[in-house]
Amino acid sequence: MPYEKYETVIGLEVHIQLATASKAFCGDENKFAGSPNTQISPISLAHPGTLPRLNERQVAYAVRLGLALGCRINPLNRFDRKNYFYADLPKGYQITQQDEPVCLGGGMEIITPDYTRNIRIHHIHMEEDAGKSTHDAYPDNTVVDLNRAGVPLLELVTEPDFRSAEEVDIFMNSMRQLVRYLEISDGNMEEGSMRCDCNISVRLKGSETFGNRCEIKNVNSMRFARRAIQYEVKRQIDLIESGGEVLQQTLNFDPVTGKTSPLRSKEDAHDYRYFPDPDLPPVALSEDYIEKIREQQPPLPWDLKQKFQEEYGLSEYDARLLTERKKDALLFMDCCGDSKHFKQLANLFINKIKTHQKESPDTVFTKKQLTEFVELIAANQINITVANQQLFPAMAAAPEKSVKKLAEEMNLFQSDDGDFLDGLITEVLAKNPDKVKAYKNGKKNLLQMFMGQVMRNAKGKADPKKLQELLREHLES
Amino acid sequence: MKIDNSLILKLENLARLQLSGEERAMMNSDLNKMLDLVSKMDELELDHIEPLVHLTDAVNVLRPDIITEKTTRRDALKNAPDHDENGFLVPKVIK
Numbered sequence A: 001m002p003y004e005k006y007e008t009v010i011g012l013e014v015h016i017q018l019a020t021a022s023k024a025f026c027g028d029e030n031k032f033a034g035s036p037n038t039q040i041s042p043i044s045l046a047h048p049g050t051l052p053r054l055n056e057r058q059v060a061y062a063v064r065l066g067l068a069l070g071c072r073i074n075p076l077n078r079f080d081r082k083n084y085f086y087a088d089l090p091k092g093y094q095i096t097q098q099d100e101p102v103c104l105g106g107g108m109e110i111i112t113p114d115y116t117r118n119i120r121i122h123h124i125h126m127e128e129d130a131g132k133s134t135h136d137a138y139p140d141n142t143v144v145d146l147n148r149a150g151v152p153l154l155e156l157v158t159e160p161d162f163r164s165a166e167e168v169d170i171f172m173n174s175m176r177q178l179v180r181y182l183e184i185s186d187g188n189m190e191e192g193s194m195r196c197d198c199n200i201s202v203r204l205k206g207s208e209t210f211g212n213r214c215e216i217k218n219v220n221s222m223r224f225a226r227r228a229i230q231y232e233v234k235r236q237i238d239l240i241e242s243g244g245e246v247l248q249q250t251l252n253f254d255p256v257t258g259k260t261s262p263l264r265s266k267e268d269a270h271d272y273r274y275f276p277d278p279d280l281p282p283v284a285l286s287e288d289y290i291e292k293i294r295e296q297q298p299p300l301p302w303d304l305k306q307k308f309q310e311e312y313g314l315s316e317y318d319a320r321l322l323t324e325r326k327k328d329a330l331l332f333m334d335c336c337g338d339s340k341h342f343k344q345l346a347n348l349f350i351n352k353i354k355t356h357q358k359e360s361p362d363t364v365f366t367k368k369q370l371t372e373f374v375e376l377i378a379a380n381q382i383n384i385t386v387a388n389q390q391l392f393p394a395m396a397a398a399p400e401k402s403v404k405k406l407a408e409e410m411n412l413f414q415s416d417d418g419d420f421l422d423g424l425i426t427e428v429l430a431k432n433p434d435k436v437k438a439y440k441n442g443k444k445n446l447l448q449m450f451m452g453q454v455m456r457n458a459k460g461k462a463d464p465k466k467l468q469e470l471l472r473e474h475l476e477s
Numbered sequence B: 001m002k003i004d005n006s007l008i009l010k011l012e013n014l015a016r017l018q019l020s021g022e023e024r025a026m027m028n029s030d031l032n033k034m035l036d037l038v039s040k041m042d043e044l045e046l047d048h049i050e051p052l053v054h055l056t057d058a059v060n061v062l063r064p065d066i067i068t069e070k071t072t073r074r075d076a077l078k079n080a081p082d083h084d085e086n087g088f089l090v091p092k093v094i095k
Helices: A056-068 A165-181 A222-241 A287-295 A301-312 A316-322 A326-338 A342-359 A367-378 A384-397 A403-409 A418-431 A433-440 A446-457 A464-476 B005-015 B021-043 B073-078
Strands: A006-017 A080-083 A093-096 A107-111 A116-128 A132-134 A141-145 A152-158 A194-204 A214-219 A249-254 A259-265 B088-091
Touching: A006 A165, A006 A222, A056 A116, A056 A152, A056 A165, A056 A287, A093 A116, A107 A165, A116 A165, A165 A194, A165 A222, A165 A301, A194 A222, A214 A222, A214 A259, A222 A249, A222 A259, A301 A316, A301 A326, A301 A342, A316 A326, A316 A342, A326 A342, A326 A367, A342 A367, A342 A384, A367 A384, A367 A403, A384 A403, A418 A433, A418 A446, A418 A464, A433 A446, A433 A464, A446 A464, B005 B021
Parallel strands: A214 A249
Antiparallel strands: A006 A152, A006 A194, A080 A093, A107 A116, A116 A152, A132 A141, A141 B088, A194 A214, A249 A259
């Protein structure tokens, strides 16, 4: 099958659950995995006579995301009703923004190993989540939990700018990193805090028109998204190559079978009958308001990455690892204010701290400790292997303690004390009279063997340079 | 715009209603009367008039992000036609 003839075209709808204290339009608690039907109120239950009122933090978070992505912020926001019947949507409509969404345009760069490309954003709008249905508890009933009903969401819609599952993967990872930097969502796909719908079509390379697209709903893991896209692209190409036609459909991806199957076709597509929600007055966002949010904007991952490369002279790879999590990136930056050994600091973060955090994520590292640690190595006062193997775990276990003091207590300082080294050298040479003779007869590479033995006896405390000097003196005198 | 039988059937489907033949005929005539009434507006020059959505000029009616509501599960389920100890029971949605 000539798959190379075809180009994949993908657009995304990303749903981001906001980490607010309360829901979008009422004061129910917004928390994941609460006991069923305990974070509810007459408003989220859609009782008659209730009136929704918008959470100001949802607006602020939407603007924060919009500014980070270079969107235009809509000065006059409106809310609409999207009408459909489903058991976990008690009002019979979802409050959303159809005509006047909060953010317009903008984009985000994706960086692949081979190229960098901008993915354009069509818009971002505010809306609310639906409740949760469980279908397998009873043979004839579905159980509905409304804790999630009304949880604030942002929906980000991209232009059809993706050309592969890999690009989607990179975009979603960057988006997750961004919402965590902005502290507007926890970004956990496993818990449904971030989900995406993928609109997929294929076309012959060079073609300007789009093929018929299929939408895969609610993919909640990047692994599934990748598999779903790969399966769907192959299905569409096979269909076209065998003389068929791709029908515009909504598809479901089954992670167990790895296949997509129709949820509904275009013919019975929903007619949502959007209309303005009379319950919610417009939201006007002044220049002052937007400016205030811009001023309080947290640092962005790509800005920090660039700074690390340009100001600290780090490689793209190092800078990318260091900026994965905001907390680490900020601590690293803080340390770089106190110690100029940027590369050593970077190595400490990448090789030691990241690994350590995987096992004990709650360990607190302080700027004072980390800079002292690096300074001790840089000043050649402690051997780097000894520092990493012995001093690092001790430091992690005692965050309030001075590293210098720890090293002293553990007796880890390298010695360039001539008497100390002389003693060790004399001891080693006395034990190996044959080898000393061999050395004197020209087997100069035995020097390494002597070095090794003395180093071992010195338990890492010998400064190798000084030791080598002294050894030579002893052997050649 | 004219209401005809196929549009009524579509609306029934969207509203999850099933009308009898008699009801359908009544609905058809009612809806057409409403449309006739509203179509009076077509006689006016309204191009420069913004649609009126809200009766007040209020904007930015917002609430602070704090938890103020707490309905107990017991109270929430009280009015439900069917429920178990945890949630609302509805006819099976997915087979």
